[in-house]
Amino acid sequence: MKFSLAKFLRLMAMPLLLALGLLPVRVAGQGLDPAALLKPPTDNWPSYNGDYTGRRHSALDQINASNVNSLTLAWAFRIRGSVIKSTPLVVNGVLYFTTPDNVWAVDAHYGHQIWHYHRASEGDHIGQRGVAMYKDYLFFETPDAHLICLNAKDGTVRWDVQLADSKLGYFSTMAPLVIRDHVISGVSGDVTDIPGFLVSIDPETGAVQWRWNTQPKPGEPGSETWPKDSDAIRHGGGMTWMTGTYDPALNLLYWGTGNPNPVLAGEGRSGDNLFTCTIVALNPDTGKLVWYFQPSPHDVHDWDAVQTPVLFDADFKGKPRKLLAQASRNGFFFVLDRETGEHLVTEPFIEQTWASGVDQRGRPIAKPEATPSPDGALVSPGSDGATNWMAPSFDPQTGLFFVNARRLFSVYYNTVTTKAEGWGGRDRILWANSTIRALDYRTGKVVWNHEIGDGESIAGMLTTAGRLLFTADNSGNLIALNPANGETLWHLNMGGELLASPMTYQLGGRQYVILPIDNVLYAFALPQK
Amino acid sequence: MRILSAFLVFCAIFLLVSLGLHSQAQGPPQPTPEQRAAIDRGRTQFQQACGFCHGPDATGARGPDLVRSALVAHDVNGDLIGEVIRNGRPDKGMPALPLTAAQISDISAFLHARSKEAVESSGVPSDYPFEKLLTGHADKGKAYFEGAGGCSRCHSPTGDLAGIAHKYNAIELQAHMLYPDDKPVLATVTLPTGEQFSGIVSHIDDFTVGIRIGDKNGWYRSFPRSEVKLELKDPLAAHRELLPKISQTQMHDLFTYLYSLK
Numbered sequence: 001m002k003f004s005l006a007k008f009l010r011l012m013a014m015p016l017l018l019a020l021g022l023l024p025v026r027v028a029g030q031g032l033d034p035a036a037l038l039k040p041p042t043d044n045w046p047s048y049n050g051d052y053t054g055r056r057h058s059a060l061d062q063i064n065a066s067n068v069n070s071l072t073l074a075w076a077f078r079i080r081g082s083v084i085k086s087t088p089l090v091v092n093g094v095l096y097f098t099t100p101d102n103v104w105a106v107d108a109h110y111g112h113q114i115w116h117y118h119r120a121s122e123g124d125h126i127g128q129r130g131v132a133m134y135k136d137y138l139f140f141e142t143p144d145a146h147l148i149c150l151n152a153k154d155g156t157v158r159w160d161v162q163l164a165d166s167k168l169g170y171f172s173t174m175a176p177l178v179i180r181d182h183v184i185s186g187v188s189g190d191v192t193d194i195p196g197f198l199v200s201i202d203p204e205t206g207a208v209q210w211r212w213n214t215q216p217k218p219g220e221p222g223s224e225t226w227p228k229d230s231d232a233i234r235h236g237g238g239m240t241w242m243t244g245t246y247d248p249a250l251n252l253l254y255w256g257t258g259n260p261n262p263v264l265a266g267e268g269r270s271g272d273n274l275f276t277c278t279i280v281a282l283n284p285d286t287g288k289l290v291w292y293f294q295p296s297p298h299d300v301h302d303w304d305a306v307q308t309p310v311l312f313d314a315d316f317k318g319k320p321r322k323l324l325a326q327a328s329r330n331g332f333f334f335v336l337d338r339e340t341g342e343h344l345v346t347e348p349f350i351e352q353t354w355a356s357g358v359d360q361r362g363r364p365i366a367k368p369e370a371t372p373s374p375d376g377a378l379v380s381p382g383s384d385g386a387t388n389w390m391a392p393s394f395d396p397q398t399g400l401f402f403v404n405a406r407r408l409f410s411v412y413y414n415t416v417t418t419k420a421e422g423w424g425g426r427d428r429i430l431w432a433n434s435t436i437r438a439l440d441y442r443t444g445k446v447v448w449n450h451e452i453g454d455g456e457s458i459a460g461m462l463t464t465a466g467r468l469l470f471t472a473d474n475s476g477n478l479i480a481l482n483p484a485n486g487e488t489l490w491h492l493n494m495g496g497e498l499l500a501s502p503m504t505y506q507l508g509g510r511q512y513v514i515l516p517i518d519n520v521l522y523a524f525a526l527p528q529k
Numbered sequence: 530m531r532i533l534s535a536f537l538v539f540c541a542i543f544l545l546v547s548l549g550l551h552s553q554a555q556g557p558p559q560p561t562p563e564q565r566a567a568i569d570r571g572r573t574q575f576q577q578a579c580g581f582c583h584g585p586d587a588t589g590a591r592g593p594d595l596v597r598s599a600l601v602a603h604d605v606n607g608d609l610i611g612e613v614i615r616n617g618r619p620d621k622g623m624p625a626l627p628l629t630a631a632q633i634s635d636i637s638a639f640l641h642a643r644s645k646e647a648v649e650s651s652g653v654p655s656d657y658p659f660e661k662l663l664t665g666h667a668d669k670g671k672a673y674f675e676g677a678g679g680c681s682r683c684h685s686p687t688g689d690l691a692g693i694a695h696k697y698n699a700i701e702l703q704a705h706m707l708y709p710d711d712k713p714v715l716a717t718v719t720l721p722t723g724e725q726f727s728g729i730v731s732h733i734d735d736f737t738v739g740i741r742i743g744d745k746n747g748w749y750r751s752f753p754r755s756e757v758k759l760e761l762k763d764p765l766a767a768h769r770e771l772l773p774k775i776s777q778t779q780m781h782d783l784f785t786y787l788y789s790l791k
């Protein structure tokens with residue numbers, strides 16, 4: 001090697017220049033520091049819900065109640081094809097978002113595309129909720145139920161594993177959850193009678209670490225809630241549609257499971273049908289069940305219990321408790337002790353007509369006449385639910401739980417004439433109307449109600465320390481509400497629908513709020529001085 | 530010969546693609562008359578050769594349910610099903626069956642059709658029989674119509690409801706009975722000057738109201754809600770009040786009564 005004086009001087013001078021801050025510092029790796037997953041999200045939004053709690057609450061307050069009226073567009077990023085139902089991740093200045101078959105990496109400051117990954121697939125393209133990240137890798141689930149590991153730097157594929165057989169009716173929509181070196185991945189299904197499961201995948205190799213099946217094996221605890229001498233338990237549904245939450249101190253993973261199959265025709269699966277429509281607490285290292293609570297025993301209305309199990313610590317009846325709250329698709333709000341699974345609150349958050357009361361274990365008691373029947377049963381809520389996959393939010397400043405709730409009346413028909421398979425019927429929706437509701441976690445009572453119009457909203461929610469609640473109404477308006485009383489502080493007609501859940505981050509001293517409308521990501525911020 | 534085959538393959542692909550595109554707009558593709566005939570032959574064949582163990586509708590008996598079978602889900606034109614039929618499954622007590630290629634093809638068409646039926650069971654067919662909904666008592670429905678239901682305050686069996694059962698299929702008649710969502714909301718807007726506009730609501734949210742002046746054929750005009758007085762008259766308000774109150778029995782009685790008005 002030839003000695004070069006110029007090179008030598010440059011090398012010698014570099015530490016000095018760096019120390020003086022005269023050279024632009026390039027970050028060597030732009031991967032995710034695992035410690036970021038344990039912090040409240042500010043400059044990053046490193047997982048589907050922003051952090052493990054599922055609160056969808058940000059400590060950022062640059063945009064706040066006093067200045068939200070001056071909110072302006074920072075950038076927009078349009079895609080072609082399907083609408084955006086994902087929540088982006090933001091890690092080290094790069095924003096990652098998805099639609100079925102597609103992942104984009106976008107400059108989170110300016111909205112320029114960095115790369116785009118596309119993989120055509122068979123299977124149900126109903127929606128895609130987003131990616132998960134571990135170090136320099138992204139994890140993406142596909143409509144044909146594969147889990148793909150991408151290099152976050154350039155979108156190239158590291159590995160591709162099949163989670164389930166799409167020929168049997170499995171597909172995937174959810175954003176996996178990374179806990180240490182586990183990529184916890186769920187699967188979806190709808191019209192075929194297939195069993196649900198949750199699987200933990202090695203982020204380096206794609207190998208299965210453990211698998212938890214929604215249905216127990218015959219003879220295992222829970223199997224007594226299915227008929228004996230029948231194949232019902234092997235075809236019982238219970239999909240793991242949505243991203244769960246995690247308590248690092250207790251080392252417990254919380255997950256909601258989907259409805260049993262056949263969906264509306266329950267006559268061939270008498271019993272509670274564990275662990276469908278259930279909130280389960282699992283050990284994330286082994287996949288072993290620690291406790292469970294079932295919001296909808298023996299569901300016959302498609303009311304999965306996959307809505308985010310939101311975690312927070314708060315006083316309950318004078319004692320500090322580690323709590324888990326879910327506003328469930330069946331119209332009831334549940335609060336549990338997340339250490340033990342002890343039931344604390346069951347209260348409807350919307351006018352419902354299917355339950356006559358609550359049993360000693362805190363489970364709603366279904367009225368027999370609300371069962372789908374050949375001549376129709378009029379029930380609220382309809383099968384789309386009193387809420388659905390859109391994110392709720394818990395705001396520690398007001399202590400309130402926010403849910404996008406629906407009044408929804410349907411007539412449910414059981415159309416089965418032979419052995420029930422698939423759905424076995426359907427409901428005819430009569431009328432739907434949506435409202436944003438603030439719930440008192442101690443009682444489940446509605447503290448305030450903000451009407452957002454006729455129709456079924458699927459807009460998610462975000463609260464911030466700026467005393468703001470971001471969501472949308474059913475008329476194409478983005479809205480920011482005062483979380484304390486539900487009053488509108490800002491609105492803007494976007495000419496389309498918020499079909500995803502908002503998120504926020506701060507980069508270079510500027511806070512951005514990302515609100516996808518149909519097929520465009522909009523980044524809002526305060527005007528630059 | 531080669532060119533001809535290539536041409537035929539091209540035609541087949543073109544046809545499939547066109548059918549595929551067509552079907553996207555039209556819902557799931559329906560079987561052709563030839564396919565339907567094969568399914569029917571397959572059903573008969575299946576019931577004779579396989580029904581004793583797998584059930585006449587293939588949902589299982591002594592043998593497994595084939596509608597939910599992974600093998601059937603992976604089968605293409607009998608390639609996997611045929612193997613099992615020809616070789617049997619001696620370890621599970623299934624004998625080999627001496628069926629022809631044509632018979633196997635028909636059986637596989639039938640089994641795929643059964644799986645498709647299960648997948649499509651998430652919709653109530655438009656020809657769902659009225660009889661299934663006629664589980665109530667017309668006289669009790671009439672009493673409810675005139676009494677507790679309060680229906681007769683707005684509706685008349687010889688007026689707006691005359692012949693109503695002819696206008697809809699069973700599911701839609703029941704839906705329209707409970708919630709006829711084709712009735713517009715009426716609005717009267719009063720400006721600060723006292724000037725008034727009346728019409729039907731075209732758009733409403735927390736911030737603006739847009740109405741068609743007079744009726745649905747009128748000109749559109751919008752107003753900021755913070756600056757006007759707005760009075761709304763919703764003809765469906767009574768239906769919405771009824772939805773959480775009406776019992777299943779009352780609903781079936783009322784339907785049976787309405788059906789009798791045809």
